[in-house]
Amino acid sequence: MTSSLSFKRRGALLSALVLALGFAGAAHADQLDTITAAKKIRVAIDLAVPPYGLKDEKLNATGSDVETARLLAKSLGLELEIVPTTGANRIPFLQTDKADIVISSMSVTPEREKVVDFSVPYAAILAVLGAPKSMSITGPADLAGKKVIATRGTTNDQEVTKILPAGAQIVRFDDDATSITAVVSGQADIFATAPPLLKTINEKNPAKQMEPKFTMKVNMLAIGMRKNEPRLKAKLDEFVKAQLKSGELNTIYKKFHGADLPADVTRNVG
Template sequence: MTALRKFFRTAATAGVVALATFGMTGAATADELASIKEKGVMRIAMSGGYPPFNFVNEQNEVVGFDPAIGAEIGKRMGVEIEIITTAWDGIIGGLLAGKYDAIVGSMSITDERKKVVDFVGPYYRMSRGIFVKEGSAITGLDALNGARIGVTLGETHEQWAREQAGWDIRTYKGLTELLLELDNGRIDAIVTDDIPVLVAIKKNGNAITQLETTGLAGAADEAGIAIRQGNPELAAAMQAALDAMQADGTYLAIAEQWVGGDIR
């Protein structure tokens, strides 16, 4: 286990979506690798509001770990990458509707999602974290009964939080909004992936502390790249590119640049 992983307690990420609406109708009828290569462009989607994994910088560019991973995969496949930002709670629906070719946005691989999409990867691993302001009277999970809990709409953390008895759930668009609401005291705690918050604490000095969640909220999870079903050639090409960049050190360089260390 790397020093970063010990500090971060492993990584975290992304979203429960209403999948039943789409059923299996979004499955591809022919493998899309050839058409992507013919166009020379692969469109990848993400929320754009999940630093340091994907976010909009001061130059209005979408940057971070996810765009860098997507760009490197595209490079090794011989295509350019077009980044599309969209609301997280509808991101799988957009994939099934053909608005983009893949989701490279820190999406947790779940059995529910695998019913309607295929996954390449995993390309990093994560954990759930519960955070409160420093000095909060909330020092353990038992004190969250009746508390205002912030979550990102559509994430797996929202579904998990709603299963907890007595929590007052408030939904938001993304991590930036969650941290602002917590800092301003409009919510008492947030439930989200731990690495982005720990990076924010280390980088910006946010006065936030993580609750101990051993045995309840800290189960390991994995992030994958979602594509439409019925695309084995596309999946194989993307997986080969991902494997190669992990083998030759490119992946580690990207992770160190954006996250601070290895998160595989």
């Protein structure tokens, strides 16, 4: 009887030990471990926001965000898997595990910081109000009675919504490509966006002569990730700081944007 009881007790202790080790393993299995084990990193990028993300004449992904993602994958020794997304789907793709991280002209905002974490900024983007050169717009008051296009879920949408005067109408589309098409086709002449997209409109329809009328906000762009992944965040911060210091991120930005990174971004080198 004693021997049987001792055997049962040892069995119970062994089961408890295995269970405890299992919980310990689960506690330490974080996103960085998962990415490393998969030997690839899934990066959500909107490929309809030139020059951040687009497809070239051979339908290959390119743009400053795409090149940044490639540089990251190379530095981590991982395969890159680009997960095409839209502005509205960037955060949902993280939350539903369709992507490991987001590198997709995603601005750091207090609202977004409640649901995702960010690396230190790797670039910057202006939120501007664009319109044809012939149109006189110097501030929000001049938007009264006018129709403004914005891409749903972007900071441009958020910023123009804050300043829109009474009598103005905002028309939202689900991605930048559709918004650009709407402006090019004449559905509206005013676009809350980033300067590079105004250039894209002018290339598609030179008669538009779109230009920035005023800047709503300067936003820092950072790599987005799920909340509470400290090891992954530390690794991404390390990558951004190292590539800012080496000048690689500035080279990428200048290649696609025709200018150096803003000083607010490069000061993260230290």
